[in-house]
Amino acid sequence: MKDPESQKMIVIVEDDPDVARIIEQVLADFGFRTTWCRSASDLLRRLRSLAPDLCIIDLGLPDMDGIEVMQRVRAQSGCGIVILTGRAHVSDRVMGLELGADDYVLKPFEPRELVARVRSILRRRETVNSPATRQLATFAGWRFNLGNNTLTAPNGEEHLLSTSEAELLKVFVNNPNRILQREQLMGSRDVSPTDRSIDVRISRLRRKLEPDSESPAFIKTVYGAGYLFLATVEWPSESMT
Numbered sequence: 001m002k003d004p005e006s007q008k009m010i011v012i013v014e015d016d017p018d019v020a021r022i023i024e025q026v027l028a029d030f031g032f033r034t035t036w037c038r039s040a041s042d043l044l045r046r047l048r049s050l051a052p053d054l055c056i057i058d059l060g061l062p063d064m065d066g067i068e069v070m071q072r073v074r075a076q077s078g079c080g081i082v083i084l085t086g087r088a089h090v091s092d093r094v095m096g097l098e099l100g101a102d103d104y105v106l107k108p109f110e111p112r113e114l115v116a117r118v119r120s121i122l123r124r125r126e127t128v129n130s131p132a133t134r135q136l137a138t139f140a141g142w143r144f145n146l147g148n149n150t151l152t153a154p155n156g157e158e159h160l161l162s163t164s165e166a167e168l169l170k171v172f173v174n175n176p177n178r179i180l181q182r183e184q185l186m187g188s189r190d191v192s193p194t195d196r197s198i199d200v201r202i203s204r205l206r207r208k209l210e211p212d213s214e215s216p217a218f219i220k221t222v223y224g225a226g227y228l229f230l231a232t233v234e235w236p237s238e239s240m241t
């Protein structure tokens with residue numbers, strides 16, 4: 001099997017060697033390159049040199065809270081992040097998504113399910129980062145660089161968006177002033193009626209975009225229908241990026 005996935009580096013951050021081995025094995029079966037980090041400090045020390053495309057992070061690590069690990073990774077890297085957690089509490093999962101994870105998988109998990117999530121995130125990153133797509137969108141003084149997921153405020157402040165946030169904003173800037181249903185905003189992901197992740201992503205984007213999150217100017221909620229991105233979007237030529 002020779003496809004682009006074989007070039008992808010997946011880092012597994014997990015203190016349980018048995019779990020790590022299972023994940024490495026199934027990812028290897030699908031042609032991914034993998035590295036196992038047994039602790040948060042191990043990961044953070046090697047993050048730059050490993051340059052992962054995606055990190056699978058166990059929330060229950062011995063040396064650092066998984067949520068904090070995730071935030072540190074997010075601050076340094078635009079890689080995909082999947083949270084692995086044995087904690088069945090919804091709040092942990094929501095907090096993980098809230099803080100920049102792209103998806104989560106609950107332990108015990110079905111290895112193929114994990115691979116499916118990983119592949120889905122990597123595919124979305126490909127689409128979002130594809131050089132074939134238009135690179136720079138501007139609206140109301142904001143600049144969104146689709147090539148590197150950077151959102152620049154009118155005052156010059158830069159936000160590095162997670163893959164999920166960038167994917168969401170990409171849908172918005174490509175479809176301004178139209179009501180978009182949750183399914184359209186979720187892309188290829190399966191949506192269940194109880195899935196809150198889209199709302200979490202919306203609120204994260206709003207916090208970056210909206211000076212007054214109580215009365216959002218760009219991302220409007222259309223009750224019972226979905227969301228609407230209210231803006232005049234322009235696409236300056238690529239030479240200007």
Ligand code: CA
Nearest residue numbers: 015058060061
């Ligand atoms: Ca653990």
